[in-house]
Amino acid sequence: MPNFADITVGDPLPTLTKAPNRAQLVLYCAGSGDFNPLHWDQSFEQARQIGDNIVHGRMKWSTLGQVVADWVGDSGWVKSVSCQYRGMDMQGAEWQAKGVVTAKREENGLKLVDVDVWTENADGQKTTPGKAVVVLND
């Protein structure tokens, strides 16, 4: 688990590899409350136009949150997570969620670490670039 003194700008966070299929997207629908049929109904018009159901943008955002939460473990907490949705990922397709430390600073008595986070598809395209801030206890 990370400790403020030992963290260096450029440190990579452990990568998560995901390939959520339609059944997993249904679980995300239930957990998040977002039941847009674009994510689970193959016959939905927009899904037919695209060719398949696509992963919720917010599931990828939440996975960026997971990259940071899994990294920080119980030695702190996640203060913020943001991202932009630049590209679609089809259900069942593999993508990776990654992160790297970009800065560390102390503010109002809090030990903060800034990270860049993103999802990357099989072609290496960053479909969901974002940023996160972590508060570390020590």
Add this chain to the structure above:
Amino acid sequence: MAAEFELTDEMRAAVGVESEPWPVEITSTSVRAFARGVGYTDPKYYDDAAAAAAGYDALPAPPCYLGTPVWIPGKSDPTFSGPRNTGPSVRHGLRGLLDGGTEVVYERPLKAGDKLFMTSKIADLEVKESKGLGKMLVVTSEQTFTEQDSGEVVMRTFAQAIYY
């Protein structure tokens, strides 16, 4: 897809108006459902004993879990589960919708047992144009979550919806 689209005074008047508060809950069951949906394997999000062993007094909410709005038939949105008609909306007539981006900022970590109120407002309206989609309306909204008991702000979210 729209060739022409302009903001009207009626649309601009909706900016900045705060919605009625809506109750949002974080429970052990809702934390498990969200963690399962994202694919977490850390037992602290599922098992009370594991959470206690890791130093938490309740299941911790994973980041990007924004709580579950209380569901009321007829008042809640059947697709997105949030409240309907609690605040101003923008009548723009555009049919296509894309999620542009999302941000959450916490004042403290959330956990099972938190009972919150959510208010939301439109923070900004902007017309943009893209080659593929034509004129687009970008709606930036902001949600504020407060503790039901104390009124203290614990979380804010910002989202961009793109209508085309």
